[in-house]
Amino acid sequence: MNLSIAHLGPPGNYSEQAALFYVNWLAKTQSKQPVLCPHPSIAQSLKAVAQESAMLAVVPAENSIEGSVTMTMDAMWQLDSLHIELALVMPIVHVLISCASSLDSIKTVYSHPQALAQCQAWLERFLPDVQLIATNSTTETLEKLETEEGAATISSQRAAQLYNLPILAAGINDHPDNCTRFWVVSLGSNQNLNQDLNQDSFQDLKRITNKRHTSLAFSLRANIPGALVKALQIFAQLNINLSRVESRPTKRSLGEYLFFIDLEADIQDERMQAALKELSTYTEVLKIFGSYNVLSTREM
Numbered sequence: 001m002n003l004s005i006a007h008l009g010p011p012g013n014y015s016e017q018a019a020l021f022y023v024n025w026l027a028k029t030q031s032k033q034p035v036l037c038p039h040p041s042i043a044q045s046l047k048a049v050a051q052e053s054a055m056l057a058v059v060p061a062e063n064s065i066e067g068s069v070t071m072t073m074d075a076m077w078q079l080d081s082l083h084i085e086l087a088l089v090m091p092i093v094h095v096l097i098s099c100a101s102s103l104d105s106i107k108t109v110y111s112h113p114q115a116l117a118q119c120q121a122w123l124e125r126f127l128p129d130v131q132l133i134a135t136n137s138t139t140e141t142l143e144k145l146e147t148e149e150g151a152a153t154i155s156s157q158r159a160a161q162l163y164n165l166p167i168l169a170a171g172i173n174d175h176p177d178n179c180t181r182f183w184v185v186s187l188g189s190n191q192n193l194n195q196d197l198n199q200d201s202f203q204d205l206k207r208i209t210n211k212r213h214t215s216l217a218f219s220l221r222a223n224i225p226g227a228l229v230k231a232l233q234i235f236a237q238l239n240i241n242l243s244r245v246e247s248r249p250t251k252r253s254l255g256e257y258l259f260f261i262d263l264e265a266d267i268q269d270e271r272m273q274a275a276l277k278e279l280s281t282y283t284e285v286l287k288i289f290g291s292y293n294v295l296s297t298r299e300m
């Protein structure tokens, strides 16, 4: 199989940009030319990996302003055997793209819910009366901007250049240090991947980053007082730092949750092995998404 990389489309969006960073990083250390495959949704990008029509997917996992990307968490839970190979942290700088002559003539702003949320305060201040419409991707509506009067899209400067469209306002995210963490995801059982990726890539990775993270998710055996505390205490007692805790509904009944956690330790670490063994006594389902390095795109 080609080294095909699935990501949310259409081209020009942030997921493609993160995938391109990953491709460029690979190109430094190995000769293969990966192929980028845009998909209509984040879930479909991950499904492509689960069904082996793509070898990897690059998906957004968490944003510094808006928190977890829920579509990614839900799909990671629902699809079996997905494995996180690497995390990429990328700065996100939003611009308002529109053919309108000024902000006064904007009637509708389209964008991905994450991007709309990351610019909430700016929108309330400068465009309080416009209609906000959520789309599957920040680049989904760019093609219709020229024909729909008063329409605007929140996307990136790179997207404006690619689609040759004017920028009406730049740097509109509510916090200047806005960044999103993307995961590079493979099929856990995929033996070919490690053969395909030159070992030099991993040596390079070790040189740039040395701290490993582990992500997992679980449902609890019983919804009783202290059940979550007991599960989390295992890591505290073993001095393993949690870098994220998130809950998502199980979707089975109201008030029942799944918990997603990120830990600052490698799964091979003896303390982690002990922690996971104990954790499994409290969990109904435990899914370990793997251990990986975190790379900033600024360092690539």
Ligand SMILES: O=C(O)C(=O)C[C@]1(C(=O)O)C=C[C@@H](O)C=C1
Binding pocket: 008, 013, 014, 015, 016, 060, 063, 069, 092, 112, 114, 115, 136, 137, 138, 139, 180
């Ligand atoms: O729509 C895009 O451009 C995406 O790649 C999705 C996405 C996300 O889901 O978080 C990626 C990065 C930004 O945080 C905004 C949107």
